[in-house]
Amino acid sequence: xxxxxxxxxxxxxxxxxxxxxxxxxxxxxxxxxxxxxxxxxxxxxxxxxxxxxxxxxxxxxxxxxxxxxxxxxxxxxxxxxxxxxxxxxxxxxxxxxxxxxxxxxxxxxxxxxxxxxxxxxxxxxxxxxxxxxxxxxxxxxxxxxxxxxxxxxxxxxxxxxxxxxxxxxxxxxxxxxxxxxxxxxxxxxxxxxxxxxxxxxxxxxxxxxxxxxxxxxxxxxxxxxxxxxxxxxxxxxxxxxxxxxxxxxxxxxxxxxxxxxxxxxxxxxxxxxxxxxxxxxxxxxxxxxxxxxxxxxxxxxxxxxxxxxxxxxxxxxxxxxxxxxxxxxxxxxxxxxxxxxxxx
Amino acid sequence: xxxxxxxxxxxxxxxxxxxxxxxxxxxxxxxxxxxxxxxxxxxxxxxxxxxxxxxxxxxxxxxxxxxxxxxxxxxxxxxxxxxxxxxxxxxxxxxxxxxxxxxxxxxxxxxxxxxxxxxxxxxxxxxxxxxxxxxxxxxxxxxxxxxxxxxxxxxxxxxxxxxxxxxxxxxxxxxxxxxxxxxxxxxxxxxxxxxxxxxxxxxxxxxxxxxxxxxxxxxxxxxxxxxxxxxxxxxxxxxxxxxxxxxxxxxxxxxxxxxxxxxxxxxxxxxxxxxxxxxxxxxxxxxxxxxxxxxxxx
Numbered sequence: 292x293x294x295x296x297x298x299x300x301x302x303x304x305x306x307x308x309x310x311x312x313x314x315x316x317x318x319x320x321x322x323x324x325x326x327x328x329x330x331x332x333x334x335x336x337x338x339x340x341x342x343x344x345x346x347x348x349x350x351x352x353x354x355x356x357x358x359x360x361x362x363x364x365x366x367x368x369x370x371x372x373x374x375x376x377x378x379x380x381x382x383x384x385x386x387x388x389x390x391x392x393x394x395x396x397x398x399x400x401x402x403x404x405x406x407x408x409x410x411x412x413x414x415x416x417x418x419x420x421x422x423x424x425x426x427x428x429x430x431x432x433x434x435x436x437x438x439x440x441x442x443x444x445x446x447x448x449x450x451x452x453x454x455x456x457x458x459x460x461x462x463x464x465x466x467x468x469x470x471x472x473x474x475x476x477x478x479x480x481x482x483x484x485x486x487x488x489x490x491x492x493x494x495x496x497x498x499x500x501x502x503x504x505x506x507x508x509x510x511x512x513x514x515x516x517x518x519x520x521x522x523x524x525x526x527x528x529x530x531x532x533x534x535x536x537x538x539x540x541x542x543x544x545x546x547x548x549x550x551x552x553x554x555x556x557x558x559x560x561x562x563x564x565x566x567x568x569x570x571x572x573x574x575x576x577x578x579x580x581x582x583x584x585x586x587x588x589x590x591x592x593x594x595x596x597x598x599x600x601x602x603x604x605x606x607x608x609x610x611x612x613x614x615x616x617x618x619x620x621x622x623x624x625x626x627x628x629x630x631x632x633x634x635x
Numbered sequence: 636x637x638x639x640x641x642x643x644x645x646x647x648x649x650x651x652x653x654x655x656x657x658x659x660x661x662x663x664x665x666x667x668x669x670x671x672x673x674x675x676x677x678x679x680x681x682x683x684x685x686x687x688x689x690x691x692x693x694x695x696x697x698x699x700x701x702x703x704x705x706x707x708x709x710x711x712x713x714x715x716x717x718x719x720x721x722x723x724x725x726x727x728x729x730x731x732x733x734x735x736x737x738x739x740x741x742x743x744x745x746x747x748x749x750x751x752x753x754x755x756x757x758x759x760x761x762x763x764x765x766x767x768x769x770x771x772x773x774x775x776x777x778x779x780x781x782x783x784x785x786x787x788x789x790x791x792x793x794x795x796x797x798x799x800x801x802x803x804x805x806x807x808x809x810x811x812x813x814x815x816x817x818x819x820x821x822x823x824x825x826x827x828x829x830x831x832x833x834x835x836x837x838x839x840x841x842x843x844x845x846x847x848x849x850x851x852x853x854x855x856x857x858x859x860x861x862x863x864x865x866x867x868x869x870x871x872x873x874x875x876x877x878x879x880x881x882x883x884x885x886x887x888x889x890x891x892x893x894x895x896x897x898x899x900x901x902x903x904x905x906x907x908x909x910x911x912x913x914x915x916x917x918x919x920x921x922x923x924x925x926x927x928x929x930x931x932x933x
Contacts, residue, residue, distance in 0.1 A: 351736050453681070531655055
């Protein structure tokens with residue numbers, strides 16, 4: 292995603308913005324090509340095809356804009372009827388005539404599960420990326436890469452099912468031990484009885500974002516300039532010192548961008564989290580990793596059957612709007628970081 | 636660490652530097668092992684629990700009409716057909732827009748500020764959570780336009796998820812088409828649009844096909860939009876305008892709380908294995924197309 296602005300492309304960009312910002316190059320192109328054209332067979336086709344291509348591009352831009360606009364339009368009436376502060380309240384009561392809904396609890400569970408997932412996934416992803424690019428022979432590396440990429444193909448409902456029925460129960464003893472030894476820290480305090488807690492969701496999310504982070508890290512590590520690597524080795528660096536001084540500095544912003552993309556994916560993941568997390572009725576924010584709860588996405592999906600009146604729907608759509616804005620911001624930052632990557 | 640002074644010990648790193656290097660090497664290999672464990676674990680679980688279920692002929696030829704979670708028998712035909720049908724509708728809408736969008740980025744606006752803006756929006760689109768895509772379609776089609784929930788509505792929300800996948804891989808492929816091919820076509824007096832259709836697209840075809848298949852694999856495994864936009868049923872429904880249509884993901888979701896002793900529990904794993912076979916099969920197909928196409932180019 293980050294490799295389209297090569298130096299050659301950037302120079303054309305400057306000349307074309309001088310010509311016209313909206314339909315760049317076209318006046319110039321027309322001027323040059325029309326005297327040379329032997330007959331005019333192609334014009335109608337050219338114009339309509341160009342129109343179709345521009346329309347498709349417009350659809351892409353419009354879709355993103357529409358998502359934000361439509362969600363905001365539908366959410367607004369419900370938000371204006373809301374009796375509690377939307378951003379800081381933890382209650383969610385939308386069935387009565389008195390609507391009271393706030394997203395603080397959802398925001399906490401969403402961010403906690405995703406950040407923990409990122410903390411678990413990024414070191415493993417970077418490790419595998421280094422393994423594939425700098426430790427094992429290329430052939431074996433591509434096989435390992437293939438296996439990790441296949442993980443990205445597993446549907447999220449399968450991750451959810453596996454997390455609920457297999458992984459959670461398997462991690463149960465570890466959870467008990469963590470609660471016994473670290474229980475005095477609020478983050479590790481006693482939560483729900485089932486293993487359908489935030490930590491299980493985080494582990495599953497970590498597995499889900501691992502292939503994304505790993506694949507992007509692999510790409511940047513592979514592009515490390517050979518000069519840097521050879522220079523480090525010539526100075527007597529060990530393999531790790533070479534990686535620390537040549538590979539990591541070169542790939543750092545790529546890894547950060549990849550982690551942000553992974554975070555964005557984890558924030559919006561719906562079904563796996565919905566299946567795993569047990570819903571709790573405890574009021575307020577559940578601080579512990581061992582508590583249940585709901586994220587934005589799982590809250591919306593869990594209550595899909597309740598979208599019967601516009602006011603109720605609006606409350607859930609307001610939560611969806613916040614999720615959209617958060618993922619938009621995270622993805623935009625990822626893109627900006629990736630674009631600032633150093634180039635050889 | 637008083638090593639004998641041979642030539643090699645003068646050049647080889649010693650002491651803590653060596654230890655660090657070995658420790659890091661160990662950690663890197665360990666991370667590789669950890670990364671492979673989940674896939675193997677998931678596959679073993681799903682195959683061992685699901686294989687007995689999907690080996691019966693009824694699984695592929697019957698729906699669940701007339702069965703309950705307590706009774707064995709029946710199959711997943713309704714869900715398989717539904718998944719394929721919704722995937723197909725999604726592809727029919729998404730692929731033309733995606734290919735034209737990629738043509739815009741590479742053939743018409745390459746290197747311009749406009750292209751960069753559109754490209755940024757494609758990135759944002761590919762980061763939109765599926766539940767948000769589903770809410771958008773719900774807000775637009777159902778709340779504002781007063782349509783009912785339907786398979787088409789679910790497919791339209793999946794379009795948002797498929798579009799960026801296909802667009803990106805098409806774009807990458809169009810970038811690789813050498814300019815000399817385009818110039819040769821222009822030199823023969825072929826207009827730009829025919830050059831694109833008869834020279835550029837065929838050259839990039841394998842990449843486009845790869846993107847389409849990968850996009851299909853992605854949307855067929857999606858669950859969230861189906862939960863919100865179409866109801867699950869145990870019977871086979873074929874009409875895309877009907878508000879009920881079974882799919883494999885929603886079949887799994889519906890049965891996830893069935894008790895372990897009942898027949899319905901086994902069917903959940905059967906549906907999971909069927910879905911994974913479908914999605915992984917599409918992924919392998921995409922890789923095969925990509926590899927076959929690359930060989931031909933050479």
